[in-house]
Amino acid sequence: MTRKNRQWVLRRRPEGEIRDGDLELVETPIPTLPDGHVLVRTIYLSLDPTNRIWMSDMDQYMPPVEIGAVMRGGTLGVVEESRDPNVPVGSVVLPFTGWQDYSVVPGAMVRPVPRVPGFPLTAFMSAAGATGLTAYFGMLDIGQPKAGETVAVSAAAGAVGSIAGQIAKMQGARVVGLAGGPDKCRWLTGELGFDAAIDYRSEDVPAALDRHCPKGIDVNFENVGGAIMDAVLARMNDFSRMPLCGLISTYNEAGPRKGPENFQQILMKRILVKGFIVIDYMPRFAEASMELVRWVMEGKLKYKVHVEQGLDNAVASVGKLFTGAHDGKLLVQVSPEP
Amino acid sequence: MTRKNRQWVLRRRPEGEIRDGDLELVETPIPTLPDGHVLVRTIYLSLDPTNRIWMSDMDQYMPPVEIGAVMRGGTLGVVEESRDPNVPVGSVVLPFTGWQDYSVVPGAMVRPVPRVPGFPLTAFMSAAGATGLTAYFGMLDIGQPKAGETVAVSAAAGAVGSIAGQIAKMQGARVVGLAGGPDKCRWLTGELGFDAAIDYRSEDVPAALDRHCPKGIDVNFENVGGAIMDAVLARMNDFSRMPLCGLISTYNEAGPRKGPENFQQILMKRILVKGFIVIDYMPRFAEASMELVRWVMEGKLKYKVHVEQGLDNAVASVGKLFTGAHDGKLLVQVSPEP
Numbered sequence: 001m002t003r004k005n006r007q008w009v010l011r012r013r014p015e016g017e018i019r020d021g022d023l024e025l026v027e028t029p030i031p032t033l034p035d036g037h038v039l040v041r042t043i044y045l046s047l048d049p050t051n052r053i054w055m056s057d058m059d060q061y062m063p064p065v066e067i068g069a070v071m072r073g074g075t076l077g078v079v080e081e082s083r084d085p086n087v088p089v090g091s092v093v094l095p096f097t098g099w100q101d102y103s104v105v106p107g108a109m110v111r112p113v114p115r116v117p118g119f120p121l122t123a124f125m126s127a128a129g130a131t132g133l134t135a136y137f138g139m140l141d142i143g144q145p146k147a148g149e150t151v152a153v154s155a156a157a158g159a160v161g162s163i164a165g166q167i168a169k170m171q172g173a174r175v176v177g178l179a180g181g182p183d184k185c186r187w188l189t190g191e192l193g194f195d196a197a198i199d200y201r202s203e204d205v206p207a208a209l210d211r212h213c214p215k216g217i218d219v220n221f222e223n224v225g226g227a228i229m230d231a232v233l234a235r236m237n238d239f240s241r242m243p244l245c246g247l248i249s250t251y252n253e254a255g256p257r258k259g260p261e262n263f264q265q266i267l268m269k270r271i272l273v274k275g276f277i278v279i280d281y282m283p284r285f286a287e288a289s290m291e292l293v294r295w296v297m298e299g300k301l302k303y304k305v306h307v308e309q310g311l312d313n314a315v316a317s318v319g320k321l322f323t324g325a326h327d328g329k330l331l332v333q334v335s336p337e338p
Numbered sequence: 339m340t341r342k343n344r345q346w347v348l349r350r351r352p353e354g355e356i357r358d359g360d361l362e363l364v365e366t367p368i369p370t371l372p373d374g375h376v377l378v379r380t381i382y383l384s385l386d387p388t389n390r391i392w393m394s395d396m397d398q399y400m401p402p403v404e405i406g407a408v409m410r411g412g413t414l415g416v417v418e419e420s421r422d423p424n425v426p427v428g429s430v431v432l433p434f435t436g437w438q439d440y441s442v443v444p445g446a447m448v449r450p451v452p453r454v455p456g457f458p459l460t461a462f463m464s465a466a467g468a469t470g471l472t473a474y475f476g477m478l479d480i481g482q483p484k485a486g487e488t489v490a491v492s493a494a495a496g497a498v499g500s501i502a503g504q505i506a507k508m509q510g511a512r513v514v515g516l517a518g519g520p521d522k523c524r525w526l527t528g529e530l531g532f533d534a535a536i537d538y539r540s541e542d543v544p545a546a547l548d549r550h551c552p553k554g555i556d557v558n559f560e561n562v563g564g565a566i567m568d569a570v571l572a573r574m575n576d577f578s579r580m581p582l583c584g585l586i587s588t589y590n591e592a593g594p595r596k597g598p599e600n601f602q603q604i605l606m607k608r609i610l611v612k613g614f615i616v617i618d619y620m621p622r623f624a625e626a627s628m629e630l631v632r633w634v635m636e637g638k639l640k641y642k643v644h645v646e647q648g649l650d651n652a653v654a655s656v657g658k659l660f661t662g663a664h665d666g667k668l669l670v671q672v673s674p675e676p
Contacts, residue, residue, distance in 0.1 A: 053606075060606050061576070225601070238399070239618075244605045259597020263563070267582050267613035268391075268399050275605035280577075 005030045008071045008099035008314055013064075014055055016252050017322065022055070023071060023099075023315050030102050038087050038107045040077035040095055042334040044125050045311070047318045048074070048159075052251040061277050071099040071314075076125050078338045079110075087112065090338065094124060099314050101334060116297075121337055123296055126329035127163055127303035132292040133285060134245060134278040135163035139221060140171075141281070142243035142274045147172030149218035152209070152232045157184035159303075159329035160245060162192060164221045166301055169193050173219070176212045178205070178228055180324040192302055206231045216240075225249045230261045236269055244275040252322060304328025343368045346409045346437035346652055351402075352393055354590050355660065360393070361409060361437075361653050368440050376425050376445045378415035378433055380672040382463050383649070385656045386412070386497075390589040399615050409437040409652075414463050416676045417448075425450065428676065432462060437652050439672060454635075459675055461634055464667035465501055465641035470630040471623060472583060472616040473501035477559060478509075479619070480581035480612045485510030487556035490547070490570045495522035497641075497667035498583060500530060502559045504639050507531050511557070514550045516543065516566055518662040530640055544569045554578075563587045568599045574607055582613040590660060642666025 004027045014022045033039055054065045054072050065072050075098070079091040084107025087093070093110035097103035113124050126132065138160075145151045151168040155161040156177025165175045165188070176196045177188045185197035196212035198205060209217075209231055216237040222229055225247035236242070250257035260266075266273060281288070295301035306328040308317040313332060320326040342365045352360045371377055392403045392410050403410050413436070417429040422445025425431070431448035435441035451462050464470065476498075483489045489506040493499045494515025503513045503526065514534045515526040523535035534550040536543060547555075547569055554575040560567055563585035574580070588595040598604075604611060619626070633639035644666040646655040651670060658664040 058606075059572075059603065061608070234397075247602055247605060250602060256600040257602045258599055259601030261596055262594040263597030264585055264588060264595045265397065265613075266611060267585060267615075268397055270399070270613045270615060270618055273604060273611040275603075275608045277605075277608060280608055 003030055003102070004028070005100055005102045006311055007101075008311070010055060010065050010067055010069060010071055012067065013057055014052070015254065018052070018055070018315060018319055020315075025312060031104050033081055033083050033104060036084050036106055036108070037104050038079045038084055038093075038110060039081040040075075040093060040097065040103050040105060040110065041080050042075045042077045042097070042101055042103070042311070043337055044076040044122065044307075045099060045314060045332040045334055046074040046125050046130070047314070047321060047330040047332060049246055049248045049251060049321050051318055052322070056251075072096070073098050074125070074130055075103075076113075076121060077103070082107065084108070092121065092338070094129065099311065101311060119293070119297065122305045122307070122329075122331060123293075123303070125331055126159055126305050127296050127301050128289060128292045130278055131159045131329055132163050132301070132303075133281065133288055135160045135167055136288050136292060137278065137281040137284070138243035138245045138276055139164045139167045139219070142272075142276060143168070143219040143221055143241050145171045145173040145219045148174070150174045150176065150213050150215055151219040151221065152176050152178065152213065152217045153221045153223070154178045154228050154232070155223035155246070155248065156188055156194065156197065157327075158223060161221065161223055162188070162303065163301060164245075165194055166192055168219065168221075170295075170300065176209070178224075184324075184327070187304075200228060206234070209235050219243070221245060223248060225257065233260050233265050233271075234262055236265065236271055238269050240269060240271050242271055242273045244273055248322065305331055307331045307333050309333050341368055341440070342366070343438055343440045344649055345439075346649070348393060348403045348405055348407060348409055350405065351395055352390070353592065356390070356393070356653060356657055363650060369442050371419055371421050371442060374422050374444055374446070375442050376417045376422055376431075376448060377419040378413075378431060378435065378441050378443060378448065379418050380413045380415045380435070380439055380441065380649070381675055382414045382460065382645075383437060383652060383670040383672055384412035384463050384468070385652065385659060385668040385670060387584055387586045387589060387659050389656055390660070410434070411436050412463070412468055413441075414451075414459060415441070420445065422446070430459065430676070432467065437649065439649060457631070457635060460643045460645070460667075460669060461631075461641070463669055464497055464643050465634050465639050466627060466630045468616055469497045469667055470501050470639070470641075471619065471626055473498045473505055474626050474630060475616065475619040475622070476581035476583045476614055477502045477505045477557070480610075480614060481506070481557040481559055481579050483509045483511040483557045486512070488512045488514065488551050488553055489557040489559065490514050490516065490551065490555045491559045491561070492516045492566050492570065493561035493584070493586065494526055494532065494535065495665075496561060499559065499561055500526070500641065501639060502583075503532055504530055506557065506559075508633075508638065514547070516562075522662075522665070525642075538566060544572070547573050557581070559583060561586060563595065571598050571603050571609075572600055574603065574609055576607050578607060578609050580609055580611045582611055586660065643669055645669045645671050647671050
């Protein structure tokens, strides 16, 4: 076989938005398969806000991607060659291998997913994958919404926010989403069952929060930071909870990211703020994944994917996360589904 | 009886530091005792940072003191007249009656304290009172330090901080206190058993934290806010905890108080930040008070009180909390112990 691998390599740490030249697409040979390893062809590559963090050298929850290394990323792929008897050729797996056509990984490190008729593979990259797990643990483990409580979700039409809001609805909470643009807002209230949606681009957010959250806010599922977080925090109730999932409004900034303008609210209202990363919950992935798959199959959990075509489009596509130009969980299709 | 009552009445909301004229000492008659009520002569008045919050109209955890009302405050007093058979004359009680010589309160609302030979009444206003309870619940319920972990305490020579640090030591943690001035630092390490103390007035706080916390910080018992909080937060470990007890550096400010410069640390390190007020734990006061009293009697919990004399000195004294000119739990002795 003379197949070549293409890999996106980090050449320099972006300043502000990711620009041409920060990453470079290079061709390399596919290494020989060692014993116990499998060769995975990438089908889908997940693009996530945290990719921008990994490109930076800020203090973060994993080591940053090294200059010269293949860009890290979650992927779904199919095993094309195997030297691990437990992972046969043809298995669909979820390795964490990065922005490349092929990867060689230990068989023990890949998680095969079941192929269920009518259940699309992209669900494992969204509602039933790491995205869904992030929403699941942040909302249920930290947010803990109760029936009748009010839940605010920022970036609510985003991959994680849209799932987080639907999970809060299942608990009987009133759910108010903040999203950018009328189409996204209509999707939240019309299809996902959110009680209200606020278009932060055209509405006065504080006034809209007052209108839609007359009893204050008990859970703030925070994805964004900045002025929207300030507006929500100002309306949080005594003993409310704030799962801190992301601060995407700050990821393109250099230097320290300042906290909320009204930090003393956390003291006065006795708010719980808890940062979390989905990998913290790895021991509970299996249990939660089963529940997410079931909810998707039962139609209780709806999701959208936005699929860009071609590995060469990865860098151009990731910027959409920061402008909201995408619509649903952002994926790059690198090769056809089997 | 023709006794008069003196009361400190809030005349206007302070701007910045409390100034002459913000409160006024007035004389009023003592009202007739209704059935079921007791007349309490104030012996000690507790002065606390939160007094400054109550004087302001910021969004807070209790209604602010109204203009024209007696200034709110924790007190220890003795029952001089009683129309409640359950509270005999001579009982020493802990009402929450404010800055005045006398108060008339329902007998059911006062908590009698035991008089134990050799156990000073001032302990009930410090280590074994609300101060001790604040440290107890913040450290044990939220901070949860484990043996071998590193705990930072700001305002560590203060009433709450000094107790919080000693409770962390009892859990086997390494405890580093931040305090203002060499005498306070010596007290922390020499008498209270802190592992290290940092004089934030003369030392480079970030460098000192690096030196004294080589394994990072697992619990930050936060009393202060501002630059010291930023420096501690920057050194907090994955899954660390931050009981948010106070933000005294900001209480004289008007408008919103900005959060930490490096708020994203809370996400990246998956830190738990939890605001709390001691009254949140009222159902557990009895159990915790018994433990605190026992620790004081066994000499495991040391404390200092700083007693100013005379109700007329209350306003002049409360300002010491914001400059650190006091040394120990700040009390005003209003009348002699029985």
